[in-house]
Amino acid sequence: MIPVWAQLLYLLGAVCFILALKGLSGPKTARNGNLIGAFAAVLACALPFFYADLDHVPLILAAIAVGTAGGVYGARTVQMTQMPQMVALFNGVGGGAAALVALLELHEIVELTDAGFDVEGFTLVATAFTILVGSISFAGSIVTFAKLQELMTSRPVVFPGLPILFGGGFLGAVVLSVLLVREPTMWLGIVIGLLGLLVGVLLVMPVGGADVPIVISLLNAFTGLTVAAGGYVLSNTLLLVAGTLVGASGTFLTLLMAKAMGRSVANILFGALKGGSTLGAGEASDRPVKSAGPEDVAIMLGYADKVIIVPGYGLAVAQAQHTLRELVDLLIARGTEVDYAIHPVAGRMPGHMNVLLAEAQVPYEQLIEMDEINDDFKDADVVLVVGANDVVNPAARNTPSAPIYGMPILNADQAKAVVFLKRSMRPGFAGIENELLFEPETTLLFGDAKDTLGKTLTAVKAL
Amino acid sequence: MNEGVVWLTIFILSVFVGIEVISKVSSTLHTPLMSGANAIHGVILLGAIIVTGSTDNNIALVVGLIAIVLAAVNMVGGFVVTDRMLQMFVRKKPTAKPAEGIEK
Numbered sequence: 001m002i003p004v005w006a007q008l009l010y011l012l013g014a015v016c017f018i019l020a021l022k023g024l025s026g027p028k029t030a031r032n033g034n035l036i037g038a039f040a041a042v043l044a045c046a047l048p049f050f051y052a053d054l055d056h057v058p059l060i061l062a063a064i065a066v067g068t069a070g071g072v073y074g075a076r077t078v079q080m081t082q083m084p085q086m087v088a089l090f091n092g093v094g095g096g097a098a099a100l101v102a103l104l105e106l107h108e109i110v111e112l113t114d115a116g117f118d119v120e121g122f123t124l125v126a127t128a129f130t131i132l133v134g135s136i137s138f139a140g141s142i143v144t145f146a147k148l149q150e151l152m153t154s155r156p157v158v159f160p161g162l163p164i165l166f167g168g169g170f171l172g173a174v175v176l177s178v179l180l181v182r183e184p185t186m187w188l189g190i191v192i193g194l195l196g197l198l199v200g201v202l203l204v205m206p207v208g209g210a211d212v213p214i215v216i217s218l219l220n221a222f223t224g225l226t227v228a229a230g231g232y233v234l235s236n237t238l239l240l241v242a243g244t245l246v247g248a249s250g251t252f253l254t255l256l257m258a259k260a261m262g263r264s265v266a267n268i269l270f271g272a273l274k275g276g277s278t279l280g281a282g283e284a285s286d287r288p289v290k291s292a293g294p295e296d297v298a299i300m301l302g303y304a305d306k307v308i309i310v311p312g313y314g315l316a317v318a319q320a321q322h323t324l325r326e327l328v329d330l331l332i333a334r335g336t337e338v339d340y341a342i343h344p345v346a347g348r349m350p351g352h353m354n355v356l357l358a359e360a361q362v363p364y365e366q367l368i369e370m371d372e373i374n375d376d377f378k379d380a381d382v383v384l385v386v387g388a389n390d391v392v393n394p395a396a397r398n399t400p401s402a403p404i405y406g407m408p409i410l411n412a413d414q415a416k417a418v419v420f421l422k423r424s425m426r427p428g429f430a431g432i433e434n435e436l437l438f439e440p441e442t443t444l445l446f447g448d449a450k451d452t453l454g455k456t457l458t459a460v461k462a463l
Numbered sequence: 464m465n466e467g468v469v470w471l472t473i474f475i476l477s478v479f480v481g482i483e484v485i486s487k488v489s490s491t492l493h494t495p496l497m498s499g500a501n502a503i504h505g506v507i508l509l510g511a512i513i514v515t516g517s518t519d520n521n522i523a524l525v526v527g528l529i530a531i532v533l534a535a536v537n538m539v540g541g542f543v544v545t546d547r548m549l550q551m552f553v554r555k556k557p558t559a560k561p562a563e564g565i566e567k
Contacts, residue, residue, distance in 0.1 A: 013506075017503055017506075018480055018484060020499065020503065021481070021484045021485055021496075021499070021500065021503070022484040022485075024485075024488075024492065024495060024496045024499040024500075024545075025484065025485045025487060025488035025489075025492060025496055026487075026488075026492075027489070027491065027492060027552060030492060030495055030496075030499075030549045030552065031546065031549040031550065031552070033499065034495075034499050034502075034542060034545045034546055034549055035546070037499060037502060037503050037542065038502070038542040038546075040506075041502070041503065041505065041506045041508075041538050041542065044506055044509050045506070045508050045509050045512060045538075047509070048509065048512050048513050048516065049512075052513060052516060052517070054512070054513075054516030054517070055516055055517065055518075055519070056515060056516060056518075056524060057516070059515075059524070059528060060512055060515055060516060060528070060531060063515075063528040063529075063531035063532050063535070064508070064512075064531055064532075064535050066532050066535070067508075067531060067532040067533065067534065067535025067536045067538075067539065068535050068536075068539045070532070070535075070536045070540070071535060071536040071537070071538070071539035071540025071541070071543065072539055072540065072543050074536070074540050074544075075539075075540040075541075075543035075544035075547060076543065076547070078544065080548075080551075083494065083498075083544070083548065084494075086540075086544055087494075087497060087498050087501055087541075087544070090498075090501055090502070090505070090536065090537045090540050090541045090544070091501050091504075091537070093533040093534070093536050093537050094501070094504050094505050094507060094533070094534060094537030094538075094541075096530075096533050097507050097508070097511055097530045097531075097533035097534035097537065098504075098507045098510070098534075100511070100526055100527070100529060100530035100533070101507060101510045101511050101514055101527075101530050101534075103526065104514040104515070104518065104523055104526060104527055104530070105514060107518075107520065107523050108514075108517075108518075122467060216497070217497050220497055220500060220501050220504075223501075223504050224500070224503075224504045226504075226507075227504045227506070227507045227510075228474065228477075230507060230510050231510070232470055232474075234510050234513060234514070236509065236510065236513070237473060238506070238509065239506065239507065239509060239510055240470065240473055240474060240477070241473060241477050242503055242504065242506045243504055243507075244473075244474055244477035244478055244481060245477055245480065245481040245484075245500075245503065246481070246500045246501075246503050246504045247478075247481065248477065248478040248479075248480075248481030248482050249481040249482060249484065249485045249496075249500055250497070250500055252481070252482045252485060252486070253485065253488075253493065253496060253497060253500070256488070256490075256493070257493060260490055342491075344490040344493075349493065349494045349497070350490045350493035350494060351490055351491045351492055351493040351494040351495065351496075352494050354491045354494075354552070355494060355495070355548050355551055355552075358551035358552050359551045364552070367491075369489075369490065369491070
């Protein structure tokens with residue numbers, strides 16, 4: 001039994017987690033919110049050392065030190081562009097940890113039942129749930145990481161029989177869970193965990209392109225629920241509350257993200273199985289386009305009254321955000337009105353682009369969200385699209401057969417002129433051709449964005 | 464009151480609180496919020512510590528220590544990476560606007 005003072009401190013931790021999530025959802029309070037969450041987590045993990053009669057304390061402390069060092073190293077060294085896969089990896093190891101904790105709990109339960117004690121049925125249900133969903137989250141997150149890190153193809157991977165294997169694996173795991181509740185044995189738990197790994201891999205395989213980040217959010221919610229179930233098994237209210245908070249808010253966040261892309265979660269997960277993924281041909285087109293040099297673009301920008309920048313993931317890949325900021329600062333100094341139009345899914349996750357531009361010290365007030373800026377495009381003299389593609393693709397509005405049809409886009413096509421900075425004619429992350437590239441008011445400037453922006457910057461200075 | 468019902472009550476109320484507290488988040492903060500929530504479920508470290516500290520089986524001890532390492536990576540890494548993201552939002556404060564309409 002946990003002493004009352006410790007229970008009260010767990011309650012304090014739970015309240016802190018609620019305040020942390022609350023803080024994280026507002027720009028001014030976000031950083032403090034995160035710190036409150038970190039405080040509560042450290043407090044909670046310190047508590048058992050004071051009230052529980054723990055064995056193996058030196059080993060436990062060593063393991064915590066190893067994990068802490070690994071986590072801090074990863075978190076400090078990761079590039080801002082690789083943030084989504086880092087979150088996926090952290091989420092995966094959390095899910096894996098929860099599954100292992102549940103296996104250990106099962107080990108104790110088996111010992112108890114062997115000794116003739118009765119274990120409540122629902123505890124066993126929660127244990128099986130934690131093992132299964134924790135393994136799914138672990139394997140799914142690792143595959144997501146591999147996709148985003150480009151260790152494997154980011155295209156949907158579908159093979160005949162995948163739905164059967166997926167369904168069979170999942171059903172098998174459920175059946176074994178029922179058996180485990182009736183008669184708990186260790187090997188049943190291990191097989192459930194292995195089936196969970198299989199189901200996790202198969203769940204994420206068919207998801208491709210721009211949908212991968214939404215899956216991270218979904219798996220995050222899964223891990224939250226796993227932790228909640230683990231909390232029930234361990235009779236720990238803090239784990240129950242923290243896990244449930246993350247499970248609920250994570251599910252809600254997933255729906256928000258899917259809505260920002262104009263897609264349903266079911267379509268994201270299972271769309272590729274019926275051929276409706278956001279990923280299209282992925283091939284370069286050889287239709288004629290109008291291309292220009294940095295000097296031409298400099299003249300267009302230098303004499304424009306109003307310029308809107310549409311930044312995309314390509315900008316971040318080229319590490320060109322600092323050069324872009326210099327160019328924008330110069331244009332503003334010349335009297336041009338410049339804004340950044342931020343699509344909700346610019347970059348690779350919602351809000352990712354804001355993080356990347358904030359890193360380059362672009363003032364917050366220059367970043368305008370889609371709904372607020374979409375009416376301004378028709379007044380813009382030049383729209384400069386840097387490494388973005390799908391978020392300005394009119395096919396989302398005009399072509400019902402296009403995989404991204406229905407996704408809200410930035411109205412770049414309404415501007416007087418559009419300049420694309422692109423490395424090549426290869427389509428964007430969603431892999432579909434952008435008709436805007438072939439419009440007469442569109443100019444293309446080929447090359448690495450950092451390089452071409454630098455040359456444009458020099459040319460504007462010389463005007 | 465039935466103990467199971469108490470747990471169910473906590474669970475259901477937490478679901479509503481979890482949705483309610485983030486319902487007004489702007490899309491700008493989706494990534495840091497996801498990352499912060501991700502760090503919070505790293506508190507499974509607490510569970511890993513408790514089960515590992517109460518086992519007397521060598522295999523279970525090894526599995527428990529692995530769980531502790533993984534959970535600590537999740538928790539500590541998650542909070543540090545979220546802080547790094549959020550640092551960038553506040554590093555450069557927008558220049559203070561001149562006070563308007565101050566009258567005596």
